[in-house]
Amino acid sequence: MAAQEIHSHFDVLIAGAGISGIGAAYHLQTQCPGKTYHILDALESYGGTWLTHKYPGIRSDSDLYTFGYRFKPWIGPPIATAEEILNYMGEVIDENQIDQHIEYQHKITRARYSSEDKLWTVEAKCGKTGKTKLYTCTFLWMCQGYYNHAEGYTPEWDGMADFKGEIIHPQTWPEDTNLKGKKVICIGSGATAATLVPAIAGECEHVTLLQRSPTYFFPAENRNELADELRRIGVSDDDVHRIARMKALFDQDETCQRCLTEPEVVKAELLEAARAYLGPEFDIDKHFTPKYRPWQQRLAFIPDGDLFQGIASGAASVVTDEIERFTETGIALKSGEHLEADIIITATGFNLSVLGGIPFEVDGVPVDFSQTVTYRGMMFTGVPNMVWVFGYFRASWTLRVDLVADFVCRLLNHMDATDMDEVRVELRQQDQGMALLPWMDPNNFNPGYLMRAMHLMPKRGSDPIWAHTQDYWKERDELPAVQLDAEEFVYAKRQPAQASAA
Numbered sequence: 001m002a003a004q005e006i007h008s009h010f011d012v013l014i015a016g017a018g019i020s021g022i023g024a025a026y027h028l029q030t031q032c033p034g035k036t037y038h039i040l041d042a043l044e045s046y047g048g049t050w051l052t053h054k055y056p057g058i059r060s061d062s063d064l065y066t067f068g069y070r071f072k073p074w075i076g077p078p079i080a081t082a083e084e085i086l087n088y089m090g091e092v093i094d095e096n097q098i099d100q101h102i103e104y105q106h107k108i109t110r111a112r113y114s115s116e117d118k119l120w121t122v123e124a125k126c127g128k129t130g131k132t133k134l135y136t137c138t139f140l141w142m143c144q145g146y147y148n149h150a151e152g153y154t155p156e157w158d159g160m161a162d163f164k165g166e167i168i169h170p171q172t173w174p175e176d177t178n179l180k181g182k183k184v185i186c187i188g189s190g191a192t193a194a195t196l197v198p199a200i201a202g203e204c205e206h207v208t209l210l211q212r213s214p215t216y217f218f219p220a221e222n223r224n225e226l227a228d229e230l231r232r233i234g235v236s237d238d239d240v241h242r243i244a245r246m247k248a249l250f251d252q253d254e255t256c257q258r259c260l261t262e263p264e265v266v267k268a269e270l271l272e273a274a275r276a277y278l279g280p281e282f283d284i285d286k287h288f289t290p291k292y293r294p295w296q297q298r299l300a301f302i303p304d305g306d307l308f309q310g311i312a313s314g315a316a317s318v319v320t321d322e323i324e325r326f327t328e329t330g331i332a333l334k335s336g337e338h339l340e341a342d343i344i345i346t347a348t349g350f351n352l353s354v355l356g357g358i359p360f361e362v363d364g365v366p367v368d369f370s371q372t373v374t375y376r377g378m379m380f381t382g383v384p385n386m387v388w389v390f391g392y393f394r395a396s397w398t399l400r401v402d403l404v405a406d407f408v409c410r411l412l413n414h415m416d417a418t419d420m421d422e423v424r425v426e427l428r429q430q431d432q433g434m435a436l437l438p439w440m441d442p443n444n445f446n447p448g449y450l451m452r453a454m455h456l457m458p459k460r461g462s463d464p465i466w467a468h469t470q471d472y473w474k475e476r477d478e479l480p481a482v483q484l485d486a487e488e489f490v491y492a493k494r495q496p497a498q499a500s501a502a
């Protein structure tokens with residue numbers, strides 16, 4: 001094959017124009033104003049998750065005072081629709097002229113690093129022309145998310161092919177879906193099912209939420225009283241955002257701590273809140289009392305208790321049972337019951353994707369990320385000049401977008417100040433012989449998509465610097481204090497001969 005021409009070179013290439021990629025761009029141009037950068041995204045516009053998900057009711061399940069960026073005030077109810085999140089991101093892009101740096105419909109298909117040149121060569125396929133372009137960059141900022149965007153996770157059930165109706169995964173929701181007069185079953189008990197069920201309850205004939213096991217839900221009004229009051233007395237949007245964010249983080253931290261120190265009390269409060277909507281006759285034990293501790297899986301906020309309201313009204317119902325098989329007309333359950341359906345929605349989650357499934361090479365050797373060790377869930381041993389933005393599960397994802405960006409910008413500025421072209425993380429003398437563990441401790445956090453793919457994820461070390469601790473409250477102090485000349489960072493400079501060739 002003839003050598004391909006390099007299309008462009010940038011100091012930093014950002015993969016993805018979702019909330020992580022746009023945040024990375026803002027911080028990079030603010031904190032490292034001399035750096036050239038470019039964003040590649042496979043889609044036709046920005047937004048990632050909030051652009052691709054089109055199912056009815058699609059909204060955040062964490063509050064926008066913390067899901068929003070640190071630098072851009074959120075003005076609106078704490079739980080936001082996908083459209084509101086896209087508008088917010090659009091304003092960030094416009095206000096900071098980020099648009100000129102984004103190339104849409106360019107899917108990264110390969111990334112190769114050369115230690116000699118201290119450069120990444122990134123291949124991207126243009127969706128319009130079908131042609132592959134080559135880019136080089138010194139630093140690769142991976143903001144491509146954490147799940148497979150093309151296809152959600154649907155388990156294989158017996159008899160699926162027999163079902164005469166439609167089976168829909170929410171991740172690929174057909175926009176022409178007509179629910180009017182239809183009997184719908186929504187399989188799943190996570191945030192997606194909890195969003196979808198109340199959103200379609202008034203539209204279809206009836207919707208049944210079918211779950212194998214229950215989830216904790218946290219019903220509360222979709223308003224932030226403190227923010228509303230501060231606004232009423234004339235506090236500026238910037239200050240309202242900062243204060244409401246501090247309060248939300250304080251409250252979340254308190255909830256997390258209470259889940260560890262008094263899980264039974266928190267559990268009782270959550271069940272009581274459900275009972276207030278569903279009434280004393282409803283079987284809360286069976287349908288809304290999980291086996292796990294609150295926060296061991298993501299605790300889904302349901303604005304104004306809309307899921308419970310849908311069930312209480314009779315437009316929706318919940319069944320806790322196991323699927324025996326699909327039939328021509330619905331689902332046969334292990335209990336012997338049969339649920340009739342015209343449409344079955346499989347809100348069964350997604351497939352975790354490690355670094356977007358992009359083949360990486362370092363000096364011609366393919367990178368097997370499961371054989372690398374992660375530095376604080378951001379960098380990986382053996383993979384220089386690269387960071388992956390993997391947010392928080394318990395706290396809002398975006399809190400980590402800001403923190404990781406501060407770290408990367410500090411690192412890039414440090415490399416400039418010390419005249420270095422390459423940074424790697426390496427296990428220190430004291431880490432030799434350290435236990436290497438799965439990416440996440442299943443006792444700490446164990447959702448299905450993570451459990452299914454844990455063997456593909458980078459390893460965690462027993463020393464917390466070699467782990468994604470998922471603890472925002474620790475990281476907000478630890479990350480800014482990281483000593484960039486510590487032993488785990490190994491820097492190198494491009495040799496002068498190669499420097500002039502590059």
Ligand SMILES: Cc1cc2nc3c(=O)[nH]c(=O)nc-3n(C[C@H](O)[C@H](O)[C@H](O)COP(=O)(O)OP(=O)(O)OC[C@H]3O[C@@H](n4cnc5c(N)ncnc54)[C@H](O)[C@@H]3O)c2cc1C
Pocket residue numbers: 015016017018019020021040041042043046047048049050053059060061062063067106107108109143144145146147149192356358389391392395396397398
């Ligand atoms: C339905 C849903 C609701 C959620 N709600 C919340 C919430 O309320 N709070 C919360 O904290 N988290 C939530 N999450 C998690 C959520 O995904 C993250 O919070 C956040 O939106 C992820 O942003 P991201 O930019 O990292 O990734 P994504 O949103 O996944 O965006 C990644 C971008 O990278 C692009 N990309 C991927 N691979 C390539 C490639 N090879 N080449 C070029 N471009 C590529 C994609 O096209 C996409 O635009 C939710 C997730 C889902 C699915």
